[in-house]
Amino acid sequence: MHELAVTESILEIATRHAQQAEAARVTDIYLVIGQLSSIVDDSVQFYWDAMAENTICHGAQLHFKRIQARMLCQDCQGEFELASQLEPCPACGSYRLTVAAGDEFYMESIEVEKI
Amino acid sequence: MTVNRVQVVENILNANDQVAQLNRQALDNAGAFSINLMASPGAGKTSFILKTIQALRTDVKIGVVEGDTAPVTIDADKINAVGMPAVQINTGGECHLDAVMLKAGLQQLPLPEIDLLIVENVGNLICPAAFDLGTHINLLIASIPEGDDKPYKYPNIYRGLDVLVINKTDLLPYIDFRMDYFRQGVEMLNPGLTTFAVSCKTGEGIDAWADWLRGRLAASRQV
Ligand SMILES: Nc1nc2c(ncn2[C@@H]2O[C@H](COP(=O)(O)OP(=O)(O)OP(=O)(O)O)[C@@H](O)[C@H]2O)c(=O)[nH]1
Ligand SMILES: [Mg+2]
Ligand SMILES: [Zn+2]
Numbered sequence: 001m002h003e004l005a006v007t008e009s010i011l012e013i014a015t016r017h018a019q020q021a022e023a024a025r026v027t028d029i030y031l032v033i034g035q036l037s038s039i040v041d042d043s044v045q046f047y048w049d050a051m052a053e054n055t056i057c058h059g060a061q062l063h064f065k066r067i068q069a070r071m072l073c074q075d076c077q078g079e080f081e082l083a084s085q086l087e088p089c090p091a092c093g094s095y096r097l098t099v100a101a102g103d104e105f106y107m108e109s110i111e112v113e114k115i
Numbered sequence: 116m117t118v119n120r121v122q123v124v125e126n127i128l129n130a131n132d133q134v135a136q137l138n139r140q141a142l143d144n145a146g147a148f149s150i151n152l153m154a155s156p157g158a159g160k161t162s163f164i165l166k167t168i169q170a171l172r173t174d175v176k177i178g179v180v181e182g183d184t185a186p187v188t189i190d191a192d193k194i195n196a197v198g199m200p201a202v203q204i205n206t207g208g209e210c211h212l213d214a215v216m217l218k219a220g221l222q223q224l225p226l227p228e229i230d231l232l233i234v235e236n237v238g239n240l241i242c243p244a245a246f247d248l249g250t251h252i253n254l255l256i257a258s259i260p261e262g263d264d265k266p267y268k269y270p271n272i273y274r275g276l277d278v279l280v281i282n283k284t285d286l287l288p289y290i291d292f293r294m295d296y297f298r299q300g301v302e303m304l305n306p307g308l309t310t311f312a313v314s315c316k317t318g319e320g321i322d323a324w325a326d327w328l329r330g331r332l333a334a335s336r337q338v
Contacts, residue, residue, distance in 0.1 A: 002211055002242040009127050021121045031127070038241055038271055085270040086303050095303045099274075107123045114117050 006039060007047035011057060013107050018056050023112030026060040030109045034102040035069040035082070060110075069102025131246055134214035138221060138249025145226035147178070148335045149234065151248050153272065154256035156238030159282040161190045162315035163256055164233050168199055170325035171231070175332065178229035180204060180220040182212040182237045190235060200224055211242035214249055231332060240265070244272040251335070252277040259283040263292045266300030273304040278311070280324065285314040 010029065018026045033039055041064045052058050069082040073089035074096040080089065082102065088095050126132065142149050154160050161181075168177050179201040181190040186205040194201035202223045204216050217234060224232070234250055236243040253276050257265055260283060266273050273279075279301060287294075301308055309327070313320035 002209065002245060005209060005211075005213065005246075006127060009130060012130065013123065013125050013127065017121050017123050017125075021119065023119070023121070024116075027118065036271065038245065086267060086300070088303070096306050105128065106126045109123050110121050112119050112121055114119060 003040060003043040004047055007044050007051055010044070010048070010062075010107065011051055011055065014057050014060070014110050015055060017110055018112050021112055022114065023056065024115045025113045026057045026110050027113060028061045028063060028111035029057070029107065030063045030065065030111075032065045032067060032104050032106050032108050034067045034104040036099065036102040037105045039105070065108070067102055067104050070100040071097040072100040073097055128246065131214045134218055135247040135249035138214055138217055139251075140249075141218075141221060141226065142232065142249065142251070145229065146336070147226055147229045147232045148332050149232040149250040149252075151234050151236060151243070151250040151253050152256065153236045153240070153243045153253065154238060154258070155240055155261055158238070158256045158258040158261065159315050160235045160238070160256055161193055163280065163282060163313070164235060165193060165197060166313075166315050166318065166321050167233070167325065167328070168194070168197055170321055171328070172197075172199075175230045175329075176228055177231045177233060178224045178226070180212075180217060180224070180232065180234045182206055182216065182235055184208055184210065184237055200229070206237060210237060210239050211246050212236050212248060213246045217248045217250075231328075240269040240272050244275055252331075254278040254280060256280045256282050257297075259286045259290055259292050263294070263297040264300070266297065266304055270304050273301060273308075276305055276308060278309050278327075279305075281310065281312040282315055284312050284319060285316050 014026055014029050048062055070079055071082050072079050073094050075094040076092040078091040079100055152160055177199050179194045181203045184206050188203045191201040191203035202220045204220045255276050311320055311324040
């Protein structure tokens with residue numbers, strides 16, 4: 001998995017925004033991750049603990065908000081929640097589906113302390 | 116001491132995606148059509164690139180970027196041996212190529228001379244799918260010995276494909292590979308996906324692929 005590269009990005013983004021806000025320390029980081037993103041929370045956390053050391057993000061808590069995958073059917077325009085990875089539209093049986101939600105992969109906000 | 120919430124809303128792979136955008140521009144400016152070639156280790160990526168070179172070499176100049184996790188030049192040497200420019204990129208253990216690595220690779224190639232750039236990604240069915248490189252199309256090679264259940268087990272990579280190549284068809288008599296079951300899985304994830312069945316050993320199916328690719332190259336020259 002590519003959690004190492006992902007964790008590096010999280011650190012870079014959080015640090016840049018914290019500096020812009022003239023913060024002394026980052027305490028919390030809120031991430032939004034769709035169900036279709038192949039990221040394992042535990043291994044990001046594992047890399048994070050080591051990587052954030054000696055940075056403005058040291059000790060910051062990572063929060064993962066998981067978003068349920070929703071598909072849009074191209075044939076009947078119906079929308080449904082995806083339970084497994086491979087299911088047809090429950091209304092019409094079509095597999096012509098596009099992702100309506102569940103591929104999110106962004107940092108929503110951070111919480112920082114200012115002196 | 117005050118606690119503040121700072122709104123961020125930034126894509127975690129934003130830095131990668133911005134560099135990918137630069138790569139796309141560089142490729143467009145040079146008039147090079149580009150393919151991100153993904154597959155499991157040993158599926159036949161390098162063999163397929165060599166077959167493609169053989170089929171198109173009279174009129175298409177092909178450049179290759181070889182991604183590997185180890186500092187070896189085995190694959191790039193094979194491409195250089197047939198007279199096309201190739202660079203090897205060592206990902207330093209990372210399981211995928213990213214846009215920054217490709218950018219470094221592009222700088223070592225004579226881009227303006229190149230009509231077609233093929234990027235051999237690291238052998239892996241999960242990670243390469245998450246990183247946009249800035250290439251024009253995503254191609255996956257699925258090979259017969261890997262088994263017919265791979266679309267069901269690695270759905271993400273199939274969803275983002277523009278072309279699928281089924282390689283090692285010469286091995287079909289020796290392996291229990293249900294082509295119907297495989298194709299059904301693909302159809303669920305990527306309906307109507309352009310697919311070629313080939314053997315890099317016998318050359319079967321390579322002509323159909325080469326014709327299609329010639330068509331894409333001609334179309335990209337017109338825009
Ligand atoms: N029987 C058969 N063998 C093939 C075919 N295509 C490739 N091979 C063999 O499969 C093995 C791996 O081929 P490569 O082209 O090196 O595969 P690759 O995907 O580039 O491998 P990595 O770069 O190491 O991930 C080699 O021994 C090839 O000779 C095919 O169509 N049929
Ligand atoms: Mg290879
Ligand atoms: Zn439907």
